[in-house]
Amino acid sequence: MTQAPQPVFEAPWHAQAFALAVHLNEKGAFAWPDWAEVFGVVLAEHGLTKELDGGDDYFLAWIDALERICTRKNLAEAEALAGLKAQWERAYLNTPHGDPVRIDAG
Amino acid sequence: MPHDHHDHDDDHALLPPDPALRVKALETLLTRKGLIDPAALDEIIETYAHKVGPRNGAQVVAKAWSDPAFKERLLDDATSVCADLGFYGRQGEHLVAVENTAEQHNIVVCTLCSCYPWPLLGIPPGWYKSDAYRARVVREPRAVLADFGVQLPDGQAVRVWDSTAEIRYLVIPQRPEGTDGLDEAALADLVTRDSMIGCGLANTP
Structure with a gap:
């Protein structure tokens, strides 16, 4: 093995x-x-608008698919996900640097 | 240290990128519903980041090169043969081994998404997941191989195997010249990840 291992x-x-x-x-x-x-x-669907390079765009599609399959199977609701995402965003912006970032238990 | 921020970026925790927040939202909701166990997620990440990788497949190939009877069994039923070696589980349920010969070179793709034999090769590299590879290798496999620096003899046919959620392929590359005296461990060192996808050849000693 001559190549340095790439991060998975x-x-x-x-x-x-x-x-x-x-x-x-x-x-x-x-x-x-x-x-x-x-x-x-x-x-x-994602590949219609741009050629996917298999990096970030691949995992963005992965997340879209996760949200889609979870909402279709009634495991997660789109509104609840949007709310939690906003909560996490606020938590990051309001937590002093270095402290653990948490959100309130729902 | 240069310090030219005009807002308060330094005062709060670093905001992760948008998709990371979406993942956190999913994880939070599914955890609250009792549908997932965060510790299991960590275990899965640890496994694929550090434990499972192409060295597993290389062991299988080296054994096939060394032991003709093993190779026959592998070609006949890769799933159970690999399971006997401890390589089984997620995305390894239906493995098929295809052997490169002087007559035929095999190359693997997943045109639908990115199906791949995880227990043998770990998580696929970025290029395997790219549109460029997934679309092109079917149309012009020799040109793709050339991009990988592989020039096949004209007389060697190329067969492209399209993976599915049900069937994953392992390419057994041709054993390089000059390896007669090598043991399995030394042979395994010659087997690259790309050679087991069919986009490369095994290294020579």
Whole structure:
């Protein structure tokens, strides 16, 4: 092996999104072929407007697919997700640098 | 230290990028509903970031090069043969091994998304997931191979295998010349990730 190993995940959120799909599949939330179908459709949609390079754009499609399959299967509601995202954003902006970032239990 | 911020960016925690916040929202909601276990997520990340990778596949290939009977079994039923070696689980349920020969070179793609034999090769590299590779390798595999620096003899056919959520492929590259005396461990060092996708050849000693 002459090449230095590349990081498997380029960004922490790539890894977290990846793990979410794998874990949900293993918990029986959806079958992997169902996931592949939804993800394939999302990738094709994203690929209409630009050529995907397999990096950030790949995992953006992954997240779109996760949200789509979770809302379709009634595991997550779009409004609840939007609300939590806003809460997290506020929490980051209001937490002093260096402190752990938390949101209130819902 | 240069300090030319005009707002209060330095005072609060660094705001993660938008998609990271979307993932956090999903994780929070699903955790609150009891649908996921955050510790299991960490375990999955740890596994694929550090434990599972192409060295697994390289061991299988080296064994196939060294042991003709093993290779026959591998070509016949890769799933159970790899499971016997401890390489099984997520995305490895239906493995098919395809052997490169002087007559045929094999190359693997997933045109739908990015299906890949995780237990043997880990998580696919970025280029495997790119539109450029997924679309082009089917149309012009020899040109794609040339981009990887691989020039095949004219007489060697190229077969493209399209992975699915059900079937994952492992390419057994041709054993390089000059490796007669090498043991499995030394042979495994010659087997690159790309050679097991079919976009490269095994290294020579």
